[in-house]
Amino acid sequence: MKTIKSIFTSLLLISTLISCTEDNDEPMVETNPLESYNLLTAIDANGHTLEVYSEQNQYTIGYNELYFRIKDNVEGSYIENANLSMTPIMNMEMMSHSCPKSAITKTEDSSVYKGYSIFQMPGNATEYWDLNLEYTIAGQTYNLSERIEVIAPADGKKRVNVFTGTDETRYVLAMMPMTPDVMVNDFSALLFKMETMMNFPAVEEYTIEIDPRMPGMGNHSSPSNEDLTFDTAAKMYKGKLSLTMTGYWKINLKVKNALGEVLKGEDVTEENEASSLYFELEF
Template structure:
């Protein structure tokens, strides 16, 4: 997350000279939007409130989305700082509805800003669409608001999320975390969830995600010094190292093992098998 900038200045001038006509001046408060550098993706309006949804990205997209929310009281023209807030994204399909993996919403260092993430598995279209529902409580009063949002495929067309059924017959969602790729050994991370039902996607801990990065356009060569992704309890993500030896298009072949070492999905890359059925893509 970018550093949220807060500019808050208060100046109180008091003069004790008998020649002064004014005994004091009111405080001067300059309040700038701490999310001014982010893109506002949606505004949900109801209950005399406007819920503003921001992101570093320019759109709601398939895969991982870190989102920031502010709730504006339209009557007082101020932002709420004491709300308890939760959310439920719902995909309305022609024959069913389902949700997606998501975090809880939490407060940030700026009291008016709440943050969390969603992992959208699919884009919307003219007939099937995502709806973002929010429930929030302020001073003991609970409010609800929901609106349709537009979720699109990534602008670069690269694959950053996998939805698959494992060898254990469990449905999983695997999402790549944002990466500022460099020609170096990069810190690399992902999130793994299982589908408990159409609305619940709890995280999966203590599996292993093996990685094998390849450049299909360069003889399918790999790279040295990669480290498979293992579960980190503090961040609740799978972390490892991704070695990128040159710029261009990379396919990160994946293989997932459970706690017993059983392969749930993915295959080794060999001369006969150029890629795994489970993979992420990057190009830089």
């Protein structure tokens, strides 16, 4: 009887081991760490598929945070430890130019890379944006380009300003994404100057004064606002935006250089209801 039980137990163990081995032989299904994001572009070239993702469902005027993955089409796997850079180009009828953009860096997931681009204008039927990408894998460098559609924000609100300062320098000022609420909100922006048509270095050590107003409510302002100053750790301008009620707000702006000289923007007074430089939001 003990012998029969021993044989039965051995057969059960062998069966379990075989079953486990067969389960382990099944191919692993790779999960997509960007599954909750929107796939904006997928470019097939050089034996790879380069994917561009965003929380947004479209490239839009203003700040665009972008995520990248590179798939090896032969191996069917995503490539780690690549080096990427991007150069968006606006092709106009008489000229071409780029826009402010960041370096592309690695994220915590080794197959995902991250950067941002700030588009100053939308495309149309005859003037359009190309997204140019260069990437290096194991010492081999590849290039590819894809036409992309850049549109105005769906709500029509102004989140980027392109202006010439009193110093005759061309600037791009972009509001960072935020979820406004009736409170004193963290508020931030990025500022760049146009050094050439293709180069837009970040500007530091300036001040961005804010004066939020509600044009539909007597143009009243709000207390406890803090002007934006450059945060070296975050690499952006940060301040506080006080919103005392829901509705449409115009955030009037003044940009001052390191010497305190006004480069663009005006005070809001009884005679002057708004600055020529502003952001908009509604909630």
